[in-house]
Amino acid sequence: MSATTVDATSAAHPTEAHHTSTGLSNEKLGMWVFLGSECLLFGGLITTFLFYREKEPLKGPAIGDLYDIPYTSVSSFVLLMSSLTMVLAVSAIKRHDQRNTRVWLFTTALLGASFVAGQVYEFTIFYREGLGYTTNLQGSAFYTLTGFHGVHVSLGIVMLLSAVVLSLRGRMGPERAETVEIIGLYWHFVDVVWIVIFTVVYLIP
Amino acid sequence: MTTTHEVEHADHEHGHPTDRTYIGIALVLGLITAAEVATYYVDLGALLGPVLIVMMIAKFSIVAGWFMHLRFDSNLFTRVFVSGIVLAIGVYLAALTSFHYFSS
Numbered sequence: 001m002s003a004t005t006v007d008a009t010s011a012a013h014p015t016e017a018h019h020t021s022t023g024l025s026n027e028k029l030g031m032w033v034f035l036g037s038e039c040l041l042f043g044g045l046i047t048t049f050l051f052y053r054e055k056e057p058l059k060g061p062a063i064g065d066l067y068d069i070p071y072t073s074v075s076s077f078v079l080l081m082s083s084l085t086m087v088l089a090v091s092a093i094k095r096h097d098q099r100n101t102r103v104w105l106f107t108t109a110l111l112g113a114s115f116v117a118g119q120v121y122e123f124t125i126f127y128r129e130g131l132g133y134t135t136n137l138q139g140s141a142f143y144t145l146t147g148f149h150g151v152h153v154s155l156g157i158v159m160l161l162s163a164v165v166l167s168l169r170g171r172m173g174p175e176r177a178e179t180v181e182i183i184g185l186y187w188h189f190v191d192v193v194w195i196v197i198f199t200v201v202y203l204i205p
Numbered sequence: 206m207t208t209t210h211e212v213e214h215a216d217h218e219h220g221h222p223t224d225r226t227y228i229g230i231a232l233v234l235g236l237i238t239a240a241e242v243a244t245y246y247v248d249l250g251a252l253l254g255p256v257l258i259v260m261m262i263a264k265f266s267i268v269a270g271w272f273m274h275l276r277f278d279s280n281l282f283t284r285v286f287v288s289g290i291v292l293a294i295g296v297y298l299a300a301l302t303s304f305h306y307f308s309s
């Protein structure tokens with residue numbers, strides 16, 4: 001057990017019992033409303049991609065011919081495992097384990113960065129194969145969808161690293177467990193969006 | 206001082222999963238992902254689409270339910286999130302219908 005782990009029975013569930021009209025944390029509810037609206041954003045982008053995928057490209061390669069499924073599978077697995085490290089960070093801060101909170105938050109950011117780096121590499125390969133952003137409709141829809149997702153992951157990394165820095169400065173104590181939980185909600189959402197993209201965009205022909 | 210085991214036990218009593226449970230869930234997610242990737246190498250014919258969709262929904266539900274704590278939190282959070290998903294699917298169906306009927 002870490003030396004920083006202290007009595008946590010009183011703070012194991014710091015988000016329960018809020019003095020709000022719903023009895024729930026407004027911050028947490030706000031994040032869920034935001035995530036609900038994000039479903040519409042990604043729903044629209046996925047729909048656009050599905051429409052344009054059906055159309056034969058007038059020039060340049062078809063997107064389906066460029067996929068490297070084994071490579072993308074590894075990227076997907078990395079992002080999936082980052083959800084595990086994120087939930088372990090939330091678990092650690094709830095039991096006042098500051099050291100492990102930082103370790104898991106940083107590991108999550110590192111896994112997320114690996115995913116984004118993989119995505120940049122994939123884009124580079126596609127570009128070298130002749131598929132630029134404006135080459136054809138398939139390419140535009142693909143880059144817009146996966147690019148938007150990549151930006152979301154990048155924003156998540158900024159949130160995670162900010163939390164690590166605040167923790168190192170002693171400003172992310174157990175009383176801020178809900179903040180880490182809310183960052184976690186965002187991170188898991190980014191993961192579930194990729195679960196859909198990986199299946200619908202890459203695996204279903 | 207409360208030990209990690211006692212905290213995990215307390216969590217369990219509150220219905221929240223322990224770290225060990227989370228690791229088990231991640232293993233299940235990893236196995237489903239491996240099965241998804243396997244469909245790329247095995248010819249499932251017409252079953253490919255439905256099989257992949259089922260596995261996708263399973264992974265989505267597991268992450269949302271366990272990692273995002275929807276199983277344990279207020280139903281209001283679930284309703285808000287599901288509303289977004291239903292609206293997104295509605296957008297897809299509306300666009301699909303529009304293009305089917307109004308495309309030249």
